[in-house]
Amino acid sequence: MKYQRITLKLSGEALNSSQSGVVTAAVVRALVTEIAELIEAGVQITIVTGGGNIFRGRDLARVAPELGISPLTADHIGMLATVMNAALLRDALSMVDVNSVVFTPHAINGITKGFARHDALHYLATGHVVICAGGTGNPLVTTDTAAALRAVELSSQVVLKASTVDGVYDVDPAIEKKARRFETLSFDEVLQRGLKVMDAIAFTMCKEHNIPIIVYKHDDPHAMTKVVAGERFGTLIDNSCDSGSR
Numbered sequence: 001m002k003y004q005r006i007t008l009k010l011s012g013e014a015l016n017s018s019q020s021g022v023v024t025a026a027v028v029r030a031l032v033t034e035i036a037e038l039i040e041a042g043v044q045i046t047i048v049t050g051g052g053n054i055f056r057g058r059d060l061a062r063v064a065p066e067l068g069i070s071p072l073t074a075d076h077i078g079m080l081a082t083v084m085n086a087a088l089l090r091d092a093l094s095m096v097d098v099n100s101v102v103f104t105p106h107a108i109n110g111i112t113k114g115f116a117r118h119d120a121l122h123y124l125a126t127g128h129v130v131i132c133a134g135g136t137g138n139p140l141v142t143t144d145t146a147a148a149l150r151a152v153e154l155s156s157q158v159v160l161k162a163s164t165v166d167g168v169y170d171v172d173p174a175i176e177k178k179a180r181r182f183e184t185l186s187f188d189e190v191l192q193r194g195l196k197v198m199d200a201i202a203f204t205m206c207k208e209h210n211i212p213i214i215v216y217k218h219d220d221p222h223a224m225t226k227v228v229a230g231e232r233f234g235t236l237i238d239n240s241c242d243s244g245s246r
Contacts, residue, residue, distance in 0.1 A: 002230030012053030051081025075139035086133035105137025162218035167235035212238035
């Protein structure tokens with residue numbers, strides 16, 4: 001495998017293949033089966049969960065003023081949704097005999113451990129999947145930023161961003177049929193072109209710490225394995241790439 005230690009930014013939507021419901025069992029089974037194979041191959045995996053399949057802070061935007069709910073409170077509710085997905089993944093991984101541990105910025109008694117870098121590194125070294133939920137523990141900060149932060153703290157070689165599209169395009173491929181997909185991009189070119197990959201804080205953190213980002217479509221059951229093996233799959237963004245397209 002090209003990458004031996006990875007951070008996977010897993011959106012909530014990546015757990016659900018339909019427009020209704022919270023999760024799709026077949027999708028989760030395929031994901032944890034692939035993770036089990038990568039663990040068996042010696043890959044160390046950190047997963048940072050999103051919560052969009054359950055709740056996003058912006059979901060309360062219209063009713064929040066009427067109910068007197070602060071946008072900060074809405075973000076805290078969204079953080080709890082990421083913990084729900086983490087608990088779901090933990091149990092699903094146990095079904096394929098993969099040990100895992102769930103960390104949140106502050107421990108939730110009986111559910112998660114408080115994040116500590118040295119503890120997380122120990123679990124990675126002993127073959128556990130480290131699942132990080134609850135974002136950074138702060139409102140107004142996305143789980144993209146949490147993924148970049150954990151990647152830096154845990155010395156990940158790459159951040160994988162599972163997406164609904166097969167890479168980064170110059171324009172939205174859902175709107176423009178002639179949209180150009182990039183195989184490789186430099187961090188600087190992403191900034192110059194104003195392309196949306198991750199939020200600005202997360203993107204800058206990866207750039208400054210020289211951690212590549214690979215954006216790929218999550219619905220291929222072998223997608224993550226292809227990426228970790230170093231195959232040309234999705235879009236690779238790093239500090240040395242020259243732009244290219246397919």
